[in-house]
Amino acid sequence: MTVSTQRIPPQTGAGFELRRGDVLVVIDPQGEQVADLMAFAAEGREEWLSSGRTFDYNETIYLTTGHVLYSNRSRPMFTLLRDDVGQHDFLLTPCSTETFEILYPPGTAEGHPSCFGNLVAAFAPYGIAPDQIPTTLNIFMNVRVDERGRVVIAPPLSRAGQRLELRAEMDLVVGLTACSAEGSNNGTFKPIDYQIIRGQDRG
Known part of the structure; x- marks a missing residue:
């Protein structure tokens, strides 16, 4: 079985569909690069x-192999099949123009790509409006929470070629980005690769 690899260039995004049983493989080809993922039924x-x-x-904020990701209607959307890294974030929203205005040095926001903007573009062909995009699963993002609840963003732990595999538990529309926030990617911007292994091709 030959599976093609699609590349999301730095600071961009892609939208696509999955059928129930398909496996989405998200790969960090160069290391220390976050990918924001959102899905709709x-x-x-x-x-x-x-x-x-x-x-x-x-019953945990640290998701890894074997965990199920649920929809707002409490139905399974994904099962995590393989996790090479073991550190991802599902607390923080996708970076936006406002993120750079509020959290980054003055003037940073002007013309700066964002995961939110890239997801808006990726979902537009599917009729999904900007206000429908909630907190994303930030794959490979290294967010630590201390004993006082303070959130600290550290460099991703992912090394070149490491991956996260997610099996779709329902038919889905998916948006995926190569994150645009300097602070999330150790100061650099790199691509994200992905593969879709169709359910009927597995075995």
């Missing part, structure tokens, strides 16, 4: 990947 855009439901039902 193909049958209705009112159902989306939910960080709150996922944390609640897994």
Whole structure:
């Protein structure tokens, strides 16, 4: 079986569809690069990947192999099949123009690509509006929470070629980015690769 690899260039995004049983493989080809992922049910855009439901039902904020990711309607959306890194974030929203205005030096926001903007573009052909995009699963993002609840963003732990594999548990519309925030990617911008292994091709 030959599976093609698609590349998302630095600071851009892509939108695509998955069928139930398909496996999405997200690969960090060069290391220390975050990928923001969001998904909506193909049958209705009112159902989306939910960080709150996922944390609640897994009883942890640190998601890895074997965990199930749930929708806002408490239905399984993905199962994590393989996790080479073991550190991802589902607390923080995708970076936006406002992120750079508020958290970065003055003037940074002007013309700066963002994951939110890239997801808006990726989802537009599917009729998904900007206000429908919630907190994303930030693959490979290294967010630590201290004993006082303070959030610290550290360099990603991912090395070149490491991956996260997610099996779709329903038909989905998916947006995926190569993150645009300097602070999340150790100061550099690199591509993200992905593969789609169709359910009927597995075995």
